[in-house]
Amino acid sequence: MTDFGPVRYGRSLLENGLVCLVSDNTRIPLVSINAFVLAGSDQNPMDRSGLASITARLLDEGTRRFEHRQIAEIVEGTGGGLSIFSHRELTAVSLQLKAADLSTGLLLLAEMLRYPTFPMERFELERQKVLNHLRSLRDDPQTVGVQLFSRCIYPDSPLGFPILGTLEGVRALRLQEVREFHGRKYSPENTKLVIVGDVSPAETALQVAEHFSDWRNPHFERTRPPRPERQKTPILRRHVMDREQVHIYLGHLGISRDDTDFYVLQMLDVIVGSGPGFTSRIPRRLRDEQGLAYATFSDITGSSGLYPGRFMAYISTTAEQRNQALQGLLQELNLLLDEGVTDEEVETAHDYLTGSFLFDFQSNVNIARCLLAMELFDLGPGYPQRYGEIIRSITRSRIEQVARSRLDTLNYTLVVVGPEDEEFAE
């Protein structure tokens, strides 16, 4: 058992490769049962965007023992909740139940992961729901902008498509492909179980073994998309939408979570664009001092994972102020590269990151996410204790050096979504 103040957890590894992390948190009488399967949109073929996502959405639509209505009865009857989401590099199946319902939850989880039946009529229903949702997202300028930005950052890669897929990709999906995707990608060595709540870790580990120790998948295979490369020339994309505001996205390929500069860039994020309140430069200058925007930020570490995320600076503003807003973003980034950061900014970021770290362990779901990150990125059991030391060892000169080598204000992607404007197009 590892103990770091408020959160304790135990780790077990089944013979089939399944990793199980259990943490007892007795603050509320609930338990959060999570399976993270490394089968996200990264595993999709290029012409089948949305495959991982629709596979995940069908896990609770029928299994060997239960039909979809029964699954909903089991979860909802006692007031529980079930959410299943695909992400870029994994699919998360999360049950929130009363702690007393742990064993029922594990049985259901094993059924959904191991024996989904993928009924044809449920596949068609989900496909129609997804297609409609994709259409509705086209009304949202922020989503349109982020999607365009991703396509530019990850060209020729499944990482560049929306997790839900594209209209074309989802229309092309066949049920057989869903079954095959599940057959190849869902496997114990590819799955992390994280259970947090008012439960006994020892008893929980026994129950996990009961439901999962005989899980084998001889057909398991995992593909790795080509490693994305950072662009070498500028890219500009405009999308016209009849709206009052313009949304501006500026940036390029970011870093993966295991990058040696990760913590330095966390410091940089706090200083430049995603610190709390209006303490970091971009929100302070562009929002608080110039009144240009309600929403503006920049971030490079937030999207890092198994694959490089994106460095992105964002602002939305009234169409007439678009030049000023874009120049403002660029000016802040150039100022950072030209003049560096101050000692006071570095001290503030040290204090903030080390002082706020404990907020990551407040809720069952947050604790589960942190334990997953520790497992996935091999941060080691002493990571929470070491975090402060890692952050405090980062110096001003290191931040300046990393900023200059990792941020590029010449070869970046610029996406602009909003009303037409010929002058700006120049």
Add this chain to the structure above:
Amino acid sequence: MFKGSGRYAKGEIDYITTRKGGHNNAFTSLDYTAYYFSFAADRWDPALEIEADRMSNASFDADEFELERKVILEELKMELDSPWGALRQAVETRFFQRHPYRFPVIGNRRDLSKISLDDMKKHYRRYYCPSNAVLVIVGAFPLEATLVRIEKQFGEIPPGEAAVVETASEPVTREARRLTLNRASEVSRVLIAFPAPSIRQTDHFAAHVLECVLAEGKLARLYRRLVEEEGVASLVSTEFGETFDPHLFEVRLELREGVDPEKAISLLFEELTSLAARPVSSAELERARNQCITQLFEDFETTLDQAVQLGLLEVLDRFEYWNEYVERVRSVSAEDLQRIAGTYWSPDLSLTGVLSA
């Protein structure tokens, strides 16, 4: 309120919070404004002094006022650029004819452009005072010593007067109302608002349970009927919250391609009418009660959650509401749900907003 007060220069509140590894923010609801801090328990000491100072000594610089006006106008534009934001604002402002709930919380463009620094100062002087405020502290802190500190920080501030809330009663029009938004849209969206009980009415508990029957999970009535069986909608969601006076229960539908909004609306009304006519099964009732209770636990998970929930209840009613919640929800009967459906969520009391594809 973040731009300077007697002891703190502009930006200093954020700076102090950040140096302590904390967070702060504020939000405004229909009935109250809340300011909050979250800190590790060993370093929350600046929070009381900051709140006491800005309750009585906010500076309100004229240039800062103009800058913030610009920021809020951007926030408003962002909301109105979003299809749901625009539809919601249209329906909510049209629903009420007399009650101040007819004004959006963020304000409307005309008023935001007209408000003067003086108007804001008057508002501040009238409402920001101890008699009109509730202070909530949750977490690991020494009680007695903290009470002494609170007295020291806030005890000298003139008490002021608690706000007298003028409750304008709404005329009841028994006729389903309708509005249409005209703008380009990829899918049709429908937002239907019904009157709903306030937190001070006992019906509030049963309304929560009925909301679960209608919209919580895949067994919920609206999901099953509109999404699964009839295939008219791809998304159903509802919203119902805690307000001082009766406000709204809202149902949002995103319609499948080619579906006539009239068909979806009439199916929704049919479901509500049938809930008023026939009692739900005991299993359905039990499920909805359980969902409400689990939701309560989740709403109280973090210390900030607890502080916000206790604060809003004390402002709107009394914080003991939460102590009684589980028992009151458990005692909700099938007949109570019929009454809510018939009395509040009746088609002829609704206002429907439609944004067609």
